[in-house]
Amino acid sequence: MDFLFDRFFMADYLYSPNTNESLIYLVGVVLLVRIYEEFIYRGLLQYYINVKIGRVIATLISALLFGLIHTDFVLFGIVMGLCFGSVF
Numbered sequence: 001m002d003f004l005f006d007r008f009f010m011a012d013y014l015y016s017p018n019t020n021e022s023l024i025y026l027v028g029v030v031l032l033v034r035i036y037e038e039f040i041y042r043g044l045l046q047y048y049i050n051v052k053i054g055r056v057i058a059t060l061i062s063a064l065l066f067g068l069i070h071t072d073f074v075l076f077g078i079v080m081g082l083c084f085g086s087v088f
Contacts, residue, residue, distance in 0.1 A: 037066075038084070041062050041065065041066050041081065041084075041085075042062065042084060042085065042088040045058075045061075045062050045065065046058045046059065046061075046062040046085055046088060049061055049062065058085070059082065059085035059086060059088075060082075062081060062085050063077075063078050063079075063080075063081030063082040063084075063085050064078060064081070065081075066078070066080070066081035066084075066085075067079075067080075067081055
C-alpha cells in the first residue's frame with residue numbers, strides 16, 4: 001500500500017503511455033468512488049437511521065459522518081452532506 005503515498009503515483013497514471021490504464025484509473029477515481037460514497041452514506045446509513053429514528057436525525061448524522069470522512073474539508077463535507085441528504 002506504500003504506492004498510494006508516493007507523490008508521483010497520480011502523475012505515473014496520468015502520463016502513462018498506456019492510455020487504457022490511465023482512463024480506467026481516472027474513471028475509478030472520478031466516478032466510481034463518488035457512487036460508492038453515495039451508496040454507503042445515503043443508500044445504507046441514512047436509510048437505516050431514517051427507519052429507526054427519523055429523517056431529520058438521519059440526514060444530520062449522515063452529513064456529519066460524510067463531513068468527518070473528508071478531513072481536509074470537514075465543513076464543506078457537512079454542508080454537501082446536508083444538501084445530498086435532503087435530496088435523498
